[in-house]
Amino acid sequence: MADTSVTHAHETHDEVNDAQLWEGGTPPMRASYGKLMMWYFLVSDAFTFAGFLIAYGALRFSMPTWPEPDFVFASFPFVKAHWPLVFVTVMTFILIFSSVTMVRAVQEGHRENSRGVVFWMFLTILGGASFLGCQAYEWTTLIAAENMTVSQNPFGRHIADGVYLNADGSEAKNDDGSAKTFKNGESYLLHKHEGKFDVPTLRYTSGPYAGQTAQAEFGPKAFGALFFFITGFHGFHVFSGVLFLTIIMLNAAGGLYASRKNGYEMVEKIGLYWHFVDLVWVFVFLVFYLL
Amino acid sequence: MAGHQTYEEQKALVFKGLMLLGAITIVEVFIALLAKGHMIHGVEFKHGFGHYLYMALMVAFSLYKAYFIVFYFMHMAYEVRGLVLSVLLPTTLLIWAIIAFFQEGGAWGARRELIKQKNEEVVQPATGGKPTGYLLPGTTYFKG
Numbered sequence: 318m319a320d321t322s323v324t325h326a327h328e329t330h331d332e333v334n335d336a337q338l339w340e341g342g343t344p345p346m347r348a349s350y351g352k353l354m355m356w357y358f359l360v361s362d363a364f365t366f367a368g369f370l371i372a373y374g375a376l377r378f379s380m381p382t383w384p385e386p387d388f389v390f391a392s393f394p395f396v397k398a399h400w401p402l403v404f405v406t407v408m409t410f411i412l413i414f415s416s417v418t419m420v421r422a423v424q425e426g427h428r429e430n431s432r433g434v435v436f437w438m439f440l441t442i443l444g445g446a447s448f449l450g451c452q453a454y455e456w457t458t459l460i461a462a463e464n465m466t467v468s469q470n471p472f473g474r475h476i477a478d479g480v481y482l483n484a485d486g487s488e489a490k491n492d493d494g495s496a497k498t499f500k501n502g503e504s505y506l507l508h509k510h511e512g513k514f515d516v517p518t519l520r521y522t523s524g525p526y527a528g529q530t531a532q533a534e535f536g537p538k539a540f541g542a543l544f545f546f547i548t549g550f551h552g553f554h555v556f557s558g559v560l561f562l563t564i565i566m567l568n569a570a571g572g573l574y575a576s577r578k579n580g581y582e583m584v585e586k587i588g589l590y591w592h593f594v595d596l597v598w599v600f601v602f603l604v605f606y607l608l
Numbered sequence: 609m610a611g612h613q614t615y616e617e618q619k620a621l622v623f624k625g626l627m628l629l630g631a632i633t634i635v636e637v638f639i640a641l642l643a644k645g646h647m648i649h650g651v652e653f654k655h656g657f658g659h660y661l662y663m664a665l666m667v668a669f670s671l672y673k674a675y676f677i678v679f680y681f682m683h684m685a686y687e688v689r690g691l692v693l694s695v696l697l698p699t700t701l702l703i704w705a706i707i708a709f710f711q712e713g714g715a716w717g718a719r720r721e722l723i724k725q726k727n728e729e730v731v732q733p734a735t736g737g738k739p740t741g742y743l744l745p746g747t748t749y750f751k752g
Contacts, residue, residue, distance in 0.1 A: 346691040347688050371702075379717040401641060402637055417626045420621075420625070592677055599677070602670075
């Protein structure tokens with residue numbers, strides 16, 4: 318087997334026709350074994366994520382109400398304001414930037430430019446670590462401040478119009494003296510008070526339960542489990558990606574891949590993985606935050 | 609692999625990718641916030657045609673981002689046909705998975721709603737005092 322056909326198969330891309338392929342000696346996919354297997358690993362990983370996200374859809378469709386993302390994901394570090402989806406947009410941009418720096422690292426690898434590879438991979442690692450930091454903030458807010466867990470979801474939505482009641486059964490008032498009412502579909506968060514959830518009493522004024530008194534309910538508890546498992550599984554991919562990027566960056570800096578003379582193929586393979594993590598985020602972002 | 613491009617073209621592609629993905633993300637978030645009623649007071653798309661249009665747009669933008677990442681950042685556009693098909697064709701199985709499981713989810717919801725209705729149903733007690741049910745009158749039975 319000619320050594321050029323293995324290591325630089327792409328350069329012979331246009332010169333090999335199907336008849337010559339059957340003669341053997343040229344890999345039919347014209348990609349190295351490692352790169353091909355990385356693609357097939359990513360296919361299997363895509364199915365794992367698709368299974369999770371489809372489960373999210375099925376459970377969401379089975380519930381009469383579902384927490385609204387623009388209400389749930391509205392906190393921002395150091396700001397006491399309701400900024401819906403702003404923080405996750407920042408996280409998305411961090412991942413896009415780190416994907417772009419990864420492309421640059423792969424390109425410098427093809428030019429056998431060791432310094433370029435290390436520089437752009439370092440920026441990629443910084444992006445990945447920043448993303449993990451953002452996710453840590455997001456999880457901490459949800460768990461510690463808003464009391465969401467895998468089995469408990471205090472984010473609910475009203476199923477009809479109504480009015481909140483005081484402990485003695487009279488209608489609760491706002492500060493300006495108007496009745497404390499709520500609308501059908503409006504979101505609410507149950508707060509904890511001295512270790513116990515403060516569950517307000519309310520009376521519906523519309524819908525099939527009009528006139529009935531009820532307690533505000535917790536939201537569908539599958540939401541908490543799905544959120545932590547899916548974003549956690551994605552975050553674990555980012556985390557392991559950062560580890561592998563670090564190892565490969567150190568190897569590149571040490572001259573290991575330069576000695577292989579194959580265009581820093583290892584950088585290309587971890588690049589595929591890293592872009593895949595960004596690709597999955599596109600769909601996690603769609604399903605959890607946009608819809 | 610990007611063997612066909614010059615180094616300058618490759619760098620231009622990276623810049624294009626950054627601008628494209630960033631712009632689409634901003635547009636997506638803007639439309640999502642508009643549809644949920646956060647952008648213009650009194651304007652929201654939570655029901656009916658507007659809601660479906662908003663969801664279709666979100667899915668379409670996301671699919672385009674996925675296409676761009678796979679074909680240009682992951683160089684799928686420069687791979688041979690066999691590799692492209694062996695990776696992309698299996699993912700079409702997901703189309704059926706989405707249809708089947710979403711329908712299944714809808715059925716779970718309908719069933720839960722039915723059980724709730726039945727649980728809340730007030731059953732009228734039988735009138736007349738005596739148990740009636742489906743028993744035939746006493747004289748029908750053979751008494752030996």
